[in-house]
Amino acid sequence: MSEQPAGEGGLTLSALQRQIRRMYGAKDEARGDAATFLWLTEEFGELATALRSGTDEELALEMADVLAWLATLANIRGIDLEAAVARKYGAACPGCQAVPCICDPAEKP
Amino acid sequence: MSEQPAGEGGLTLSALQRQIRRMYGAKDEARGDAATFLWLTEEFGELATALRSGTDEELALEMADVLAWLATLANIRGIDLEAAVARKYGAACPGCQAVPCICDPAEKP
Numbered sequence: 001m002s003e004q005p006a007g008e009g010g011l012t013l014s015a016l017q018r019q020i021r022r023m024y025g026a027k028d029e030a031r032g033d034a035a036t037f038l039w040l041t042e043e044f045g046e047l048a049t050a051l052r053s054g055t056d057e058e059l060a061l062e063m064a065d066v067l068a069w070l071a072t073l074a075n076i077r078g079i080d081l082e083a084a085v086a087r088k089y090g091a092a093c094p095g096c097q098a099v100p101c102i103c104d105p106a107e108k109p
Numbered sequence: 110m111s112e113q114p115a116g117e118g119g120l121t122l123s124a125l126q127r128q129i130r131r132m133y134g135a136k137d138e139a140r141g142d143a144a145t146f147l148w149l150t151e152e153f154g155e156l157a158t159a160l161r162s163g164t165d166e167e168l169a170l171e172m173a174d175v176l177a178w179l180a181t182l183a184n185i186r187g188i189d190l191e192a193a194v195a196r197k198y199g200a201a202c203p204g205c206q207a208v209p210c211i212c213d214p215a216e217k218p
Contacts, residue, residue: 010121011191013176016198023202023210031218037160044153051146056186060193063183067122067176067194074172077165082120084169085176089125093132101132109140 013071013082020071033076040069122180122191129180142185149178 021028028036043065050062074081088094093101095108130137137145152174159171183190197203202210204217 010123011195011199012119012121013125014119016122016194019198023198023208026209027214027218033160035218037157041153044150048146051142051182051186056188059186060188060190061197063179063188063190064193064197066179067190068198070172070175070179073160077160077168079165079169079172081169081172081176084173085125086120088170088173089128089132089177090120099132100135105136109136109144 013085014080016067017071017075017081020068021075024072025075028072028076031076033073036069036073036076040066040073043069122194123189125176126180126184126190129177130184133181134184137181137185140185142182145178145182145185149175149182152178 043062047059047062047066050059054062071081073079091097092099093103093108095101095103101108152171156168156171156175159168163171180190182188200206201208202212202217204210204212210217
């Protein structure tokens with residue numbers, strides 16, 4: 001991807017959102033959030049199929065599709081995925097504040 | 110997050126998978142993929158609720174939960190999310206090979 005940062009060379013969530021916006025931004029704005037959620041849900045179903053009976057490559061690409069549609073939905077609603085996940089999971093388990101998680105297995109198995 | 114790369118300073122998908130593994134890896138392996146998909150699906154439902162009636166912050170944190178459970182599922186099945194999304198969406202639209210996408214709106218609205 002052209003948006004990879006220097007350093008580790010990995011794809012950040014922000015770079016993914018920008019890449020999705022470059023490819024699909026105009027269509028996404030026109031489609032809106034509810035119709036986009038339908039597409040995301042369709043991909044979510046395909047993920048279940050791949051999980052149950054797909055090859056590793058099929059499973060990987062269905063996960064990529066779910067991620068791409070989640071990034072699309074985030075773009076439409078102006079959500080920064082990277083900031084959100086860092087806020088909730090960046091330091092430790094949001095339930096017990098520990099790493100690794102020590103939440104009661106009855107609550108978080 | 111302690112796993113942020115140098116440079117842009119953003120959170121890569123690989124760093125997210127590592128952070129989730131540090132927090133939940135032992136529990137995740139014990140729970141397995143099918144039970145994990147149930148948790149992911151519960152969060153997916155909560156995302157729908159937040160999309161319909163939540164605040165921006167609630168929506169952002171539900172998106173973070175979906176991402177975290179997707180990373181969990183990827184960890185359990187040994188899928189590299191960053192490589193998968195780069196393979197499918199890294200260069201251009203996988204349908205039309207263009208940026209921005211010029212797929213027929215009947216196929217990709």
